[in-house]
């Protein structure tokens with residue numbers, strides 16, 4: 001690993017003075033997003049502190065609806081990867097709209113955790129933990145202690161901290177099933193990924209087959225029907241990366257997801273369980289359009305500090321850098337920012353680097369030895385590369401600051417424990433773990449969600465009221 005024995009003379013000391021103007025763009029950007037987050041928090045307070053919201057179903061809004069066919073509560077979480085908040089307005093989506101109209105939805109979307117990447121977010125949804133506490137701090141990273149590499153195919157339990165919902169559920173003697181989810185194949189506690197309930201990841205399995213398998217669980221004897229189920233689709237993330245969020249192929253992919261929801265709803269109706277199942281349809285993150293005109297090249301900083309590619313753990317949209325031992329990380333951060341703010345580095349004002357402990361605390365991205373010491377926040381839609389190239393590629397990316405609206409995804413919940421026709425303010429996905437344990441009436445592991453928030457979104461049962 002650490003084969004770089006060059007001295008810290010790499011750190012040039014002769015950089016030009018920083019100009020205030022270029023920092024303004026980034027700072028005002030950061031302020032705008034911080035305001036958006038605090039507005040969401042304030043709105044949330046107002047919403048939940050008001051005792052009545054006008055609803056056509058105000059009498060039934062007080063408590064959950066009884067189960068008609070199932071003998072125990074069931075939660076099905078469906079993830080549509082990269083379903084950016086707003087995609088649901090691109091065209092008419094009759095099935096998703098049916099879930100929204102008769103369910104509870106986050107009015108301005110679900111807020112992902114930082115970094116807004118697939119593995120960190122999926123694992124936050126099922127553990128209720130911010131990434132430093134569940135350990136999956138990026139889609140791939142190197143453990144700085146033993147040098148081992150985590151990637152999206154790593155199933156060794158040592159990487160996966162926290163207690164995912166399938167483990168919590170089976171620890172309580174209930175059944176869980178996973179039709180794909182990051183971490184679901186990892187053996188933890190009483191969860192050993194049983195072959196009939198835990199599908200090994202295979203992206204070639206047709207989406208319809210995934211839906212039909214989940215439906216088939218409802219044909220099992222009552223005590224074999226899982227209390228908790230997951231279902232995962234790679235779209236529209238796949239199209240979002242290739243074509244960006246505004247392409248017609250996104251609209252087509254979203255129409256397909258809607259058709260899959262139709263297939264699921266019909267299958268449940270045929271089995272008489274649609275009104276009994278708590279369906280949570282969500283995504284892991286959104287998508288921002290990228291273009292090679294919006295590139296920041298690390299090589300352009302050479303006049304201030306040389307950043308060899310061996311130091312870079314990931315480039316974009318999450319820039320993370322681990323210099324070899326012996327280098328001063330605070331010097332590197334200072335030199336990089338000096339160059340970025342100089343006005344002489346292309347798009348420099350759209351990247352700001354931090355020592356991880358100096359990142360805004362709202363990002364919850366410092367408290368893990370796995371996170372490299374230097375982290376960059378990249379402007380929305382910008383791309384960090386080692387070398388400026390002459391490409392003209394456009395596409396989409398995610399991983400940016402979770403305060404950007406473009407990173408938001410959907411939260412749509414339908415079922416006996418969710419009010420019909422209700423909109424709730426945006427919230428972070430770490431709140432979902434407690435909602436599921438509430439619905440299943442089990443004690444969860446300690447996590448970063450708040451029990452009172454879950455109680456405000458999930459309807460109480462009659463027995464809770466009495």
Ligand SMILES: *[C@@H]1O[C@H](CO)[C@@H](O)[C@H](O)[C@H]1NC(C)=O
Pocket residue numbers: 098101102
């Ligand atoms: C919403 O639920 C009510 C009560 O079950 C039902 O009559 C109505 O058809 C549902 N609406 C939609 C759009 O599914």
Ligand SMILES: *[C@@H]1O[C@H](CO)[C@@H](O)[C@H](O)[C@H]1NC(C)=O
Pocket residue numbers: 202203204205206
């Ligand atoms: C993945 O799924 C496809 C389609 O069902 C199947 O043909 C293939 O054999 C599967 N691959 C593995 C490794 O199971």
Ligand SMILES: *[C@@H]1O[C@H](CO)[C@@H](O)[C@H](O)[C@H]1NC(C)=O
Pocket residue numbers: 129130133364446447448
């Ligand atoms: C998140 O939860 C974990 C586990 O309970 C705890 O150790 C950690 O301090 C929490 N962090 C925050 C920021 O709440």
Ligand SMILES: [Zn+2]
Pocket residue numbers: 082118237238241398
């Ligand atoms: Zn993606």
